[in-house]
Amino acid sequence: MSSQNNDDSKIQRAPTSEELKKFEFIQVLNEDPRTKGVCILGKLKSSSSSEDPKDAILLLEKLHFGSQELPNLLKERILQWISTDNNDIYHWYNGLLTKDEKFPDFKATLIWPATEAHIRKYSFQPRFLIRETPHIYETIVKPYIESIPTSRIQWVYNILSKKSESERIVLEVEEESTGFILLPDMKWDTVTLENLYLVAIVHRRDIRCIRDLNDTHLPLLKNLRRQILHFVPQKYPGIRSDELRLFVHHLPSYYHFHVHVTHLRNDTIAGGIAIAKAYLLDDIIENLEKFAKDYYKKATLTYVLGENDPLFSQMNDIGARVTADT
Amino acid sequence: MSSQNNDDSKIQRAPTSEELKKFEFIQVLNEDPRTKGVCILGKLKSSSSSEDPKDAILLLEKLHFGSQELPNLLKERILQWISTDNNDIYHWYNGLLTKDEKFPDFKATLIWPATEAHIRKYSFQPRFLIRETPHIYETIVKPYIESIPTSRIQWVYNILSKKSESERIVLEVEEESTGFILLPDMKWDTVTLENLYLVAIVHRRDIRCIRDLNDTHLPLLKNLRRQILHFVPQKYPGIRSDELRLFVHHLPSYYHFHVHVTHLRNDTIAGGIAIAKAYLLDDIIENLEKFAKDYYKKATLTYVLGENDPLFSQMNDIGARVTADT
Numbered sequence: 120m121s122s123q124n125n126d127d128s129k130i131q132r133a134p135t136s137e138e139l140k141k142f143e144f145i146q147v148l149n150e151d152p153r154t155k156g157v158c159i160l161g162k163l164k165s166s167s168s169s170e171d172p173k174d175a176i177l178l179l180e181k182l183h184f185g186s187q188e189l190p191n192l193l194k195e196r197i198l199q200w201i202s203t204d205n206n207d208i209y210h211w212y213n214g215l216l217t218k219d220e221k222f223p224d225f226k227a228t229l230i231w232p233a234t235e236a237h238i239r240k241y242s243f244q245p246r247f248l249i250r251e252t253p254h255i256y257e258t259i260v261k262p263y264i265e266s267i268p269t270s271r272i273q274w275v276y277n278i279l280s281k282k283s284e285s286e287r288i289v290l291e292v293e294e295e296s297t298g299f300i301l302l303p304d305m306k307w308d309t310v311t312l313e314n315l316y317l318v319a320i321v322h323r324r325d326i327r328c329i330r331d332l333n334d335t336h337l338p339l340l341k342n343l344r345r346q347i348l349h350f351v352p353q354k355y356p357g358i359r360s361d362e363l364r365l366f367v368h369h370l371p372s373y374y375h376f377h378v379h380v381t382h383l384r385n386d387t388i389a390g391g392i393a394i395a396k397a398y399l400l401d402d403i404i405e406n407l408e409k410f411a412k413d414y415y416k417k418a419t420l421t422y423v424l425g426e427n428d429p430l431f432s433q434m435n436d437i438g439a440r441v442t443a444d445t
Numbered sequence: 446m447s448s449q450n451n452d453d454s455k456i457q458r459a460p461t462s463e464e465l466k467k468f469e470f471i472q473v474l475n476e477d478p479r480t481k482g483v484c485i486l487g488k489l490k491s492s493s494s495s496e497d498p499k500d501a502i503l504l505l506e507k508l509h510f511g512s513q514e515l516p517n518l519l520k521e522r523i524l525q526w527i528s529t530d531n532n533d534i535y536h537w538y539n540g541l542l543t544k545d546e547k548f549p550d551f552k553a554t555l556i557w558p559a560t561e562a563h564i565r566k567y568s569f570q571p572r573f574l575i576r577e578t579p580h581i582y583e584t585i586v587k588p589y590i591e592s593i594p595t596s597r598i599q600w601v602y603n604i605l606s607k608k609s610e611s612e613r614i615v616l617e618v619e620e621e622s623t624g625f626i627l628l629p630d631m632k633w634d635t636v637t638l639e640n641l642y643l644v645a646i647v648h649r650r651d652i653r654c655i656r657d658l659n660d661t662h663l664p665l666l667k668n669l670r671r672q673i674l675h676f677v678p679q680k681y682p683g684i685r686s687d688e689l690r691l692f693v694h695h696l697p698s699y700y701h702f703h704v705h706v707t708h709l710r711n712d713t714i715a716g717g718i719a720i721a722k723a724y725l726l727d728d729i730i731e732n733l734e735k736f737a738k739d740y741y742k743k744a745t746l747t748y749v750l751g752e753n754d755p756l757f758s759q760m761n762d763i764g765a766r767v768t769a770d771t
Binding site for chain 1: 458459460461462465466468470473476477478479480481483485487503505507508509510512515516517518519520523524525526527528529531534535536537538539540541542544545546549550551552553554555556557558559572573574575576670671672674675685686687688689690692709710712713715716718719720721723724725727728731732735736737740743744745747749766767768769770
């Protein structure tokens with residue numbers, strides 16, 4: 120091992136409190152007042168190295184009240200009440216909590232050293248509503264999808280062929296044209312039932328996205344719906360079929376047909392179930408069965424694109440952004 | 446003023462820190478780990494009264510990091526780092542903040558004395574996905590809508606006839622069949638542009654909800670779209686037309702046709718823009734124009750109903766809840 124490697128391995132231990140105190144603030148990259156989260160860019164130097172300070176990203180998020188602390192919160196943990204306003208039976212305060220290592224104030228993720236790609240990923244990105252007409256799909260989006268090397272979804276094929284994650288599979292329906300594999304999404308802790316998040320990945324490889332669906336896929340879509348609504352309440356007692364949202368994204372994050380399955384109460388995925396992004400499986404079935412067998416080939420679909428999305432510049436050039444006159 | 450009244454007025458001042466310490470915890474009514482908010486039911490007694498403790502609801506929410514504290518957060522406000530894990534360039538910690546009245550940990554709303562209605566309002570309510578078929582709409586929902594006294598939307602008519610809120614109107618289009626009034630929703634502070642929330646209320650009184658829409662309403666829907674996308678960026682410089690989400694709710698909260706207008710970045714309304722609740726105006730136009738002139742009369746619509754909703758028991762009796770076989 121070279122001395123360079125030794126330096127690197129030193130950098131990659133967790134910085135100490137003393138080292139973190141020397142974090143040089145550069146700017147706030149992004150923040151979410153709703154979830155009380157903030158993402159800061161700075162520079163950080165290892166005290167054991169003579170190198171210059173390196174880019175660091177610090178993700179901070181206030182912690183939720185712990186359920187075990189709630190019964191005694193007012194008696195034991197609230198240090199100070201500051202009355203701010205008052206109207207009839209409504210009384211407003213700010214407050215301070217006692218300090219206790221058992222109940223930290225925040226959690227943090229430090230990415231250090233951070234690359235340009237990390238900084239881009241965590242930075243606020245301007246977003247635009249665009250309208251994907253059938254023509255824009257055919258001329259811009261479809262060629263883009265076809266240009267993505269198959270290797271990019273090798274991980275999906277590994278799941279389908281049980282080369283990886285096979286121990287995570289909760290249901291497999293083996294039939295070629297209507298079969299699928301159901302497994303927990305990586306975002307789910309697999310324990311908190313009201314945050315349930317599963318993904319059903321179909322076995323067939325000929326459906327890239329919602330645009331490819333037509334009435335010949337109704338048996339597949341209905342099989343997904345029936346099997347999932349039947350299986351999940353059995354596998355996870357306490358969950359009812361009328362608490363499960365089954366939906367598809369467009370654009371999806373990978374171009375092999377899959378259905379998201381989440382609990383109604385999962386509110387960690389607000390953007391994931393928003394209009395102009397998510398399509399309810401029931402509505403998809405409805406549209407193909409009742410309104411047009413090629414509904415998703417004919418429809419203009421509206422969605423949000425970030426400025427850094429590989430499709431954005433072409434979309435912008437062709438005038439796909441929403442205006443009063445489109 | 447009777448002595449009873451004097452007692453009441455004593456109760457209605459803001460309880461002091463000492464009084465709050467005697468809050469008797471009963472149970473958690475509801476909580477939202479995403480926003481770090483919790484709602485607690487308890488009993489509270491006024492030290493200046495001999496009466497029994499009364500019901501009290503305490504709404505607590507952790508506060509966001511203040512933008513003015515961020516540049517010096519690591520040097521000045523973080524008291525302790527607790528390293529929890531580490532993998533390559535990723536380092537995880539929990540942390541404690543210094544205590545400072547200028548930077549409170551949480552805000553609180555105390556409702557005291559609280560009524561049964563308050564408790565119901567803030568309690569978790571089981572929710573169910575139901576499928577409103579055209580038949581269920583005709584036999585259950587439409588009669589329910591028709592049973593609601595007109596007085597319940599008198600406030601809407603007051604806005605349309607400028608008897609109230611006229612100073613809040615930002616745009617009026619006076620035409621009888623395609624006209625509307627645009628004004629800020631009460632949830633918007635009218636200042637923070639990325640939280641923009643307007644409502645367009647149509648002048649005509651014959652459209653109760655999305656079910657009543659057909660192709661004869663396309664001029665109205667397109668006029669709403671064109672006028673709003675044209676006007677809002679002029680009225681609020683800095684907002685672009687491709688940052689505006691125009692949508693309709695089903696079920697709506699009142700049965701006079703109106704369109705919600707929000708900024709893409711408004712993330713205070715996660716539930717309000719979710720599938721199985723919100724319908725993009727562009728998709729409504731698309732469906733009526735391209736797929737069926739009576740699309741919303743024929744479609745089965747899926748939505749979330751709470752157990753306390755006036756429609757729930759009838760829906761439950763008729764078997765409208767989502768199952769594997771519906």
